[in-house]
Amino acid sequence: MVKRIKLRTLLIGGCITLFFLVLLLKVFWIQVVSGEYWHEQVVAQVEKDQVILPKRGTITDRKGNVLATDAPAYTVVVNPSIIQEYDLENEVVAKLHQLLKTPEDELRRHLSAKDSKGNYLVNREIRNGGWKADPEVKAQVDTFKKYLKDKYEVIGAVDTVQESKRYYPENKLASHVLGYQRKDGTAGMGLEAYYNKELSGTAGKLLYQRDLKGVPLQGSESIYEPAQNGKNLKLTIDDTIQYYIENAMQEAIAKYNPKTMTVVAADPQTMDVLGMASYPNFNPNTYGSAPLESFRNNATQSIYEPGSTFKIVTLAAAVQEKVFNPNETYRSGIVRVGGWDIRDVSRNWGTLTYLQGVKRSSNVGFVHLGLDKLGGEKLKNYINNFGFGVKTGIDLPSESAGAITFHTQYKSEVATASFGHGRVQVTPIQQVAAISAIANGGKLMVPHLVKEIVNPDTDEVQTIQPKEVRQVISKESAVQTSSYLEQVVSDQEIGTGRLAYIDGYRVAGKTGTATKVVGKVYDHSKDVVSFIGFAPVNDPKIAVLVVMDEPNKSVGGGTAAAPVFKKIVSQSLQYMGVPKTGTKANKTDGSAVKTVDLPTVPQLTGQVKKDAQNALLKQGIAYETVGKGSKIVRQYPEAGVKMKSGQRIYLLTEDSANMTIPDFTGVSLRDTLQVLTLMKVGVQVSGEGYVVSQKAQMVNGKRTVSVKLQPAKETVTGVKPEDTPDQATGVATNQSGSAAKTGTNLKPDTKTDTGTDTTANAGTSVRPPSGGNSAIADEKSAAAIKGEDN
Numbered sequence: 001m002v003k004r005i006k007l008r009t010l011l012i013g014g015c016i017t018l019f020f021l022v023l024l025l026k027v028f029w030i031q032v033v034s035g036e037y038w039h040e041q042v043v044a045q046v047e048k049d050q051v052i053l054p055k056r057g058t059i060t061d062r063k064g065n066v067l068a069t070d071a072p073a074y075t076v077v078v079n080p081s082i083i084q085e086y087d088l089e090n091e092v093v094a095k096l097h098q099l100l101k102t103p104e105d106e107l108r109r110h111l112s113a114k115d116s117k118g119n120y121l122v123n124r125e126i127r128n129g130g131w132k133a134d135p136e137v138k139a140q141v142d143t144f145k146k147y148l149k150d151k152y153e154v155i156g157a158v159d160t161v162q163e164s165k166r167y168y169p170e171n172k173l174a175s176h177v178l179g180y181q182r183k184d185g186t187a188g189m190g191l192e193a194y195y196n197k198e199l200s201g202t203a204g205k206l207l208y209q210r211d212l213k214g215v216p217l218q219g220s221e222s223i224y225e226p227a228q229n230g231k232n233l234k235l236t237i238d239d240t241i242q243y244y245i246e247n248a249m250q251e252a253i254a255k256y257n258p259k260t261m262t263v264v265a266a267d268p269q270t271m272d273v274l275g276m277a278s279y280p281n282f283n284p285n286t287y288g289s290a291p292l293e294s295f296r297n298n299a300t301q302s303i304y305e306p307g308s309t310f311k312i313v314t315l316a317a318a319v320q321e322k323v324f325n326p327n328e329t330y331r332s333g334i335v336r337v338g339g340w341d342i343r344d345v346s347r348n349w350g351t352l353t354y355l356q357g358v359k360r361s362s363n364v365g366f367v368h369l370g371l372d373k374l375g376g377e378k379l380k381n382y383i384n385n386f387g388f389g390v391k392t393g394i395d396l397p398s399e400s401a402g403a404i405t406f407h408t409q410y411k412s413e414v415a416t417a418s419f420g421h422g423r424v425q426v427t428p429i430q431q432v433a434a435i436s437a438i439a440n441g442g443k444l445m446v447p448h449l450v451k452e453i454v455n456p457d458t459d460e461v462q463t464i465q466p467k468e469v470r471q472v473i474s475k476e477s478a479v480q481t482s483s484y485l486e487q488v489v490s491d492q493e494i495g496t497g498r499l500a501y502i503d504g505y506r507v508a509g510k511t512g513t514a515t516k517v518v519g520k521v522y523d524h525s526k527d528v529v530s531f532i533g534f535a536p537v538n539d540p541k542i543a544v545l546v547v548m549d550e551p552n553k554s555v556g557g558g559t560a561a562a563p564v565f566k567k568i569v570s571q572s573l574q575y576m577g578v579p580k581t582g583t584k585a586n587k588t589d590g591s592a593v594k595t596v597d598l599p600t601v602p603q604l605t606g607q608v609k610k611d612a613q614n615a616l617l618k619q620g621i622a623y624e625t626v627g628k629g630s631k632i633v634r635q636y637p638e639a640g641v642k643m644k645s646g647q648r649i650y651l652l653t654e655d656s657a658n659m660t661i662p663d664f665t666g667v668s669l670r671d672t673l674q675v676l677t678l679m680k681v682g683v684q685v686s687g688e689g690y691v692v693s694q695k696a697q698m699v700n701g702k703r704t705v706s707v708k709l710q711p712a713k714e715t716v717t718g719v720k721p722e723d724t725p726d727q728a729t730g731v732a733t734n735q736s737g738s739a740a741k742t743g744t745n746l747k748p749d750t751k752t753d754t755g756t757d758t759t760a761n762a763g764t765s766v767r768p769p770s771g772g773n774s775a776i777a778d779e780k781s782a783a784a785i786k787g788e789d790n
Helices: 002-033 033-048 080-085 090-099 104-111 135-152 190-193 196-200 239-256 284-289 307-320 354-360 362-376 375-386 411-417 426-438 475-490 560-573 609-619 667-680 711-717 723-727 780-787
Strands: 047-050 066-078 158-167 206-209 224-226 232-235 260-267 270-281 329-331 333-337 340-343 351-353 443-445 450-454 461-463 468-471 508-518 521-535 543-551 623-626 635-636 649-652 682-686 692-697 702-710
Touching: 033 333, 066 090, 066 135, 080 090, 080 104, 090 104, 090 135, 135 158, 190 196, 224 375, 239 260, 239 543, 239 560, 239 609, 260 426, 260 560, 307 362, 307 375, 307 426, 307 508, 307 521, 329 354, 329 362, 333 351, 333 362, 333 411, 340 362, 340 411, 351 354, 354 362, 354 443, 362 375, 362 411, 375 411, 426 443, 426 475, 426 521, 426 543, 475 508, 508 560, 521 560, 543 560, 609 623, 609 649, 635 667, 649 667, 667 682, 667 692, 667 702
Parallel strands: 623 649, 682 702
Antiparallel strands: 047 206, 066 158, 206 224, 232 450, 260 270, 260 543, 329 351, 333 340, 443 468, 450 461, 508 521, 521 543, 635 649, 692 702
16 A cells, blocks of 8 residues: 555656646746747737827918918728628618719628638728718718617717828919829829928837737836927918919910910019919819829920020120120011021011110021120020029929020021020020029029928928029129110010000010921921010019910910010019009100009908908909908908008908017008007107018017118119119110110000011021921031931
């Protein structure tokens, strides 16, 4: 018996020992051999790594009006398990098809989806039509949810998950400038793409330990790295000027139905782009439904032969080189170069002075200037110095460089280049930079669209300063060239740009009509018509280019594009508060011209802010909105008052005395005092006339604005009253010693443009080369002229 007990004890002891050996081996295997694997498993179950998405930066215009921002969006989700349990598939499919326009067969696949074990899934996103949908769709889905709950007592069959998406509150306005953001977060084009890194920000993360229910464990350490939100962009664009541009374009498109149309407006002093628009355009909120051709920004990506608007370069170069004598004469009509005839539109002008040739846009006159007086090398150097043939450096993606490829040894190529044809292809933004260089005293500037980059987390502001490329011509030559271009507009008898004349403002400009190349030949049924100019000549505030591609009527730049320029610039100058000169215009026959009837102030108090603003925009009345309210509580001037020239309406949307002080630059003292009184703000005044500067400060606990005034003449012209009349005009004398005629006392009459903004295609025998460029060779390359080789 004892022996048997001992055997059992040994057996049991051995088993226990073996068990502990196996257990120790298993522990060793788990902790040592497979320790890293099991550690990762525990971490995966206990630790939660949560990504914190940053907010994409907001894009505003120069006044702070939002053009692009993040807005709430909702993704529709369904629960196949619940839907199948209550047999609701047919009803859910029918309703979601109606709301989301998702195909029914696709919806059925979602509602019958199963996992690997054959169980219906509990969560499926409806990406097609239900991904990042608008709040209106969410409201409709919520109504359907309530219906399912009330009728079937079912909860959770259909729901929405809140996300965010890019929202463009002004819809199509400035769409090519802004670009768009896809639903997957990638940027499509425009500023969204160019500044994507700045706008995107950096994602943060939160790392913490949790139990199986997801509750954070007490005493556990967490790691928090905050997200860095995207930076905000404040643009040079003014949404009001952008509205004026697109509204004027719509009227022109309705009348002429062009294939494409482009308008660019800029401050010539800084090359701040004030507005930029291309047609056809698109709505960034619904970019997926727009045709492919809508996404091309013609202002920076399209190249074209500019025609006569390019003559501004030849003219400026001739003035700078002192070879332009406005009173010297030449025989217009036709000139033979390199075995080919280059003609003016009209052959009946006879002998012209060179100034008359500028005003009539004579091709022959500019051939003499470019080929005979300047020569090929000098002309090409000036073209290059004005920035053609290279990218301007504007902050938009995919900018084109254009092409300046004429050969200076070929006289005929130099001749056609001198008036914007042949091997001269440019972009609209290059043209605007060039005319701005003439307007601002000879400085070529880099165009830009972003004024400030603001970090919303730190309030750090990065200001984008204007950047000068080079001095192209002297200030004196720029002033003289401007005076000649002014006469293209002001001369109501022969000026091709007479329909761009604006009563009360001195306008300089140039028309252009260029026949397009189709294949390898000019197609005289297809034109590109344009107008380029700036105003006021004495103190340029805005430069504008208008380009129409293939209008449906046989019209020149003076007829089709100049009136568009006039409407945009006249509205913009009034909106900018630029006072008119006050001089009365007269026709060349001495009879008085009917002055513009200024509008009466409409009743706006009590209206919704957006409605009031739209009404003023349509009437072309300048306004300033003060406050952050949604309705107009007060206005100045009061309704029924006759507006003054250059006056604007102030719309107050709050009663609070903490409203932002508007910019009163250029405003009369009376209007400034009235608005500040309505805002309950004190005023300190120095000087007399119009406001030139202001500074807000606290005085004895009350908000006060100190304003500095200057007399009207000094405000408008920059010339002090004690200056002599000759100093004040700023008009250069011609080479005979007499002052060049400015023609600012003229006003357009009812005459129509006769197409005198001439180009090489007005009866010339020029052959474009292969590749669509428009160039001809001289007598040394007759084979190329005949098309026998390239």
